[in-house]
Amino acid sequence: MTTRKSRTACMMRCRNEGRWIRRSLERTFAVAGTVVVWDDGSVDDQRAECLAAMGPDAVAREVGGVEVVSGAPGVLHYVHSPFHPAVRDRERVNEIRDKNLLYYYCKARVDFDHMLCMDGDEVLSLDALRNFDRAVDYLEFGVADVLTIPFVYLWDSMAERRTDGLYGDGEDGHPRLRFPRLFTVVRMSEANLF
Secondary structure (H helix, E strand, O other), X not given: OOOOOOOEEEEEEEOOOOOOHHHHHHHHOOOOOEEEEEEOOOOOOHHHHHHHHOOOOOEEEEEOOEEEEEOOOOEEEEEEOOOOOOOOOOOOOOHHXXXXXXXXXXXXXXXXXXXXXXXXXXXXXXHHHHHHHHHHHHHHOOOOOEEEOOEEEEXXXXXXXXXXXXXXXXXOOXXXXXXXXXXXXXXXXXXXXX
8 A cells, every 4th residue: 555655755965974864764764665865975874873773674785786775664775976075086065966866866766756855964843743744735735846844953962953944043152943834835846946
């Protein structure tokens, strides 16, 4: 039986997010059946944390140079960027290029109706998880093409995070919440996604 979770995927462009990636994946797998992690040259334990998030009984296999791991929460594709400095030292960081390539990888290798676009230091908020199905209804009923969903952006510790998508310091110098609504509905064509 096809479920909304099985038809939802997530693409993550990540570099050295070992501190946060497991927590991010745990929340993401609550709403997405497949996550594709694009490793942009990590030198920390990001890959090991991703595999740990898949559970002790996870099964990994190599598919066309990509590590595909199946476990209790879903399916994880772990893709190494061909553009990170250790491979091509003259390539510059290019987030737009990488996200486009990641999206086209997902279109070719992952079956999905809805795509989340996140980074490894972003965690879906509890409100986003509680209201995810209701929000996706906007997409399925043709009210919106794109939804902006609130994340918690993790910084140096759990006490230091940004939750709004905007930089805004409070009186104590810590970032503060400043977004107007739970979900922002956007109408746009696929050509303008990135």
